[in-house]
Amino acid sequence: MTPSPLLEISDLTVRYGTGNAKPAVNKVSLSLAAGETVGLVGESGSGKSTVARAVLGLMPFEGTITYQGENLAEVTPTRMRAIRSDLQMIFQDPYATLDPRMTVGRQIAEPMLVHKIVPRSGAAARVGELLEQVGLSAEMAGRYPHEFSGGQRQRIAIARALGVSPSLIVCDEPTSALDVSVQAQVLELLQELQRTQGIAYLFIAHNLGVVRAMSHRVAVMYLGEIVEYGTSDEVFGNPQHPYTRALIEAVLEPDPASRHRPLSIDPDLTSPINVTRSRA
Amino acid sequence: MTLTEPRTSGTPLSRTFAAIAAVGPARLSLIVIGVIALFMAVWPSLFSPYSPSAIDASSILLSPSFAHPLGTDEAGADVWARLVYSTQLELVIAAGSVLVALVIGLPTGLIAGNAGRFVDGAFTSVASATLAFPLVLFAILMVASFGTTSLSLTVIIGFLFFPRVFLLMRAQTRSLKEREFVTALRVGGVRPTQILGLHVLPNSAGPLLTLIPTLMAEAILIEAGLSYLGLGVDLPASTWGTILEASKNYYVTSPWYAISAGLVITFVAAVLMFAGELIAESANPMRRRRRS
Numbered sequence: 001m002t003p004s005p006l007l008e009i010s011d012l013t014v015r016y017g018t019g020n021a022k023p024a025v026n027k028v029s030l031s032l033a034a035g036e037t038v039g040l041v042g043e044s045g046s047g048k049s050t051v052a053r054a055v056l057g058l059m060p061f062e063g064t065i066t067y068q069g070e071n072l073a074e075v076t077p078t079r080m081r082a083i084r085s086d087l088q089m090i091f092q093d094p095y096a097t098l099d100p101r102m103t104v105g106r107q108i109a110e111p112m113l114v115h116k117i118v119p120r121s122g123a124a125a126r127v128g129e130l131l132e133q134v135g136l137s138a139e140m141a142g143r144y145p146h147e148f149s150g151g152q153r154q155r156i157a158i159a160r161a162l163g164v165s166p167s168l169i170v171c172d173e174p175t176s177a178l179d180v181s182v183q184a185q186v187l188e189l190l191q192e193l194q195r196t197q198g199i200a201y202l203f204i205a206h207n208l209g210v211v212r213a214m215s216h217r218v219a220v221m222y223l224g225e226i227v228e229y230g231t232s233d234e235v236f237g238n239p240q241h242p243y244t245r246a247l248i249e250a251v252l253e254p255d256p257a258s259r260h261r262p263l264s265i266d267p268d269l270t271s272p273i274n275v276t277r278s279r280a
Numbered sequence: 281m282t283l284t285e286p287r288t289s290g291t292p293l294s295r296t297f298a299a300i301a302a303v304g305p306a307r308l309s310l311i312v313i314g315v316i317a318l319f320m321a322v323w324p325s326l327f328s329p330y331s332p333s334a335i336d337a338s339s340i341l342l343s344p345s346f347a348h349p350l351g352t353d354e355a356g357a358d359v360w361a362r363l364v365y366s367t368q369l370e371l372v373i374a375a376g377s378v379l380v381a382l383v384i385g386l387p388t389g390l391i392a393g394n395a396g397r398f399v400d401g402a403f404t405s406v407a408s409a410t411l412a413f414p415l416v417l418f419a420i421l422m423v424a425s426f427g428t429t430s431l432s433l434t435v436i437i438g439f440l441f442f443p444r445v446f447l448l449m450r451a452q453t454r455s456l457k458e459r460e461f462v463t464a465l466r467v468g469g470v471r472p473t474q475i476l477g478l479h480v481l482p483n484s485a486g487p488l489l490t491l492i493p494t495l496m497a498e499a500i501l502i503e504a505g506l507s508y509l510g511l512g513v514d515l516p517a518s519t520w521g522t523i524l525e526a527s528k529n530y531y532v533t534s535p536w537y538a539i540s541a542g543l544v545i546t547f548v549a550a551v552l553m554f555a556g557e558l559i560a561e562s563a564n565p566m567r568r569r570r571r572s
Binding site for chain 1: 459460461463464465466467468469470471474478479482483485
């Protein structure tokens with residue numbers, strides 16, 4: 001199922017600040033095929049979002065990120081802008097992701113106009129189509145973000161990302177700020193778009209249930225490193241790394257009878273190597 | 281919600297009244313004062329039958345009367361007429377200096393807020409140095425070099441104000457730059473100039489609109505202060521500041537002269553400050569909700 005990968009990350013290292021600070025992301029390697037979803041799980045601060053930001057060219061990195069055969073570290077800014085029409089992002093906070101002073105129609109149209117995907121005259125019609133595609137109605141284009149709920153705003157953000165017909169959308173915790181029922185709707189929408197348009201997702205979340213439902217393959221991140229990487233069934237069905245097991249066991253079972261005590265992990269660990277030692 | 285109901289029912293006239301009532305007394309009085317001030321600036325003859333430059337030896341320093349409600353000055357001209365006829369130049373200097381401050385401060389603030397440490401540091405140092413320089417000393421230096429014309433006063437006051445606009449725009453740009461929707465735009469491939477013009481600037485409009493009337497009020501006060509030191513515009517041009525300056529020799533014998541000029545300056549500055557407050561209030565959705 002993986003002919004040539006759409007996105008290939010190898011030995012990605014990202015450091016915040018200067019000097020010898022421990023890298024936020026340390027030698028991470030991942031690959032993503034067209035139309036595939038790779039889930040990236042891990043606790044807060046494990047480096048998930050940093051990987052996403054590096055992929056989108058929002059921060060300097062070491063290592064190589066190859067998108068459709070092009071090394072993102074070496075492309076010119078002009079080329080990077082062109083690549084960005086193929087590579088979109090959906091953010092965690094639906095309240096912060098839209099400009100409060102601009103109508104949602106104009107915001108959806110903006111990336112399409114920047115990349116000259118539609119002529120200015122055809123933008124309004126395309127915006128209407130996109131709004132309907134994400135389950136909203138075309139006449140909502142003239143409204144401002146504050147007139148929408150969180151779930152609706154996330155749909156608008158998805159419509160904005162879809163406008164440029166991307167091959168890959170990086171979803172940085174797209175549903176963690178939403179109500180559970182709205183979460184399911186947004187996730188279904190993302191899955192439907194993948195079926196109909198073959199979009200690949202780099203899906204970042206800390207909710208294991210969501211990641212399992214969405215992803216073909218899963219990478220578990222811990223302290224800036226990938227500690228386990230495999231198909232969704234492998235990782236969740238037969239976790240190898242103690243941290244993965246701890247993560248899975250920490251999920252509360254709906255039935256109290258089938259709950260067992262979570263594996264204790266010292267949250268102050270500085271290196272993944274020490275995980276096993278602390279279990280004693 | 282009650283605010284929107286009247287618009288959907290009633291005759292056109294009652295709807296007009298309802299719309300006016302919805303504006304609220306504070307806004308309404310500001311609008312009325314603003315319109316009167318504009319008329320005074322453009323057609324001063326509507327407000328006074330006298331010429332502000334009339335010299336009449338028979339009516340020097342008269343007390344207020346029906347013919348001269350604010351009395352007359354040392355040359356026999358009507359004080360009310362002089363104040364009315366000075367409105368235009370006063371407002372031009374106030375608005376002009378704010379315009380100068382905006383022209384310098386807006387683009388530099390946007391650039392500094394968006395630039396790296398070096399450019400930002402250079403711009404910010406210039407702004408801080410300007411803020412730190414003593415106002416009166418600077419004004420005396422400038423007036424000595426460029427003369428006491430209304431244009432030089434406008435430019436001098438405008439330059440003194442530019443750091444205020446600069447620092448506001450710089451702070452706005454820096455905080456908006458970190459907002460997620462700007463990151464989304466960068467990811468979308470939108471050029472930095474377009475992000476600044478279409479997103480950062482409109483999102484900074486509220487604080488800027490609040491600053492403008494406040495700066496105009498300060499410009500009027502600074503102009504009055506400089507005029508009092510003899511750095512105001514030269515005759516025959518006159519401003520409220522130069523009228524106040526001329527009145528200073530007659531405090532004891534003709535107090536109404538100085539009081540009239542002082543009250544006009546105080547009133548207009550207060551109204552402008554109040555306008556700034558109101559704009560700040562309506563620009564802040566949290567405060568707006570609490571009011572209604």
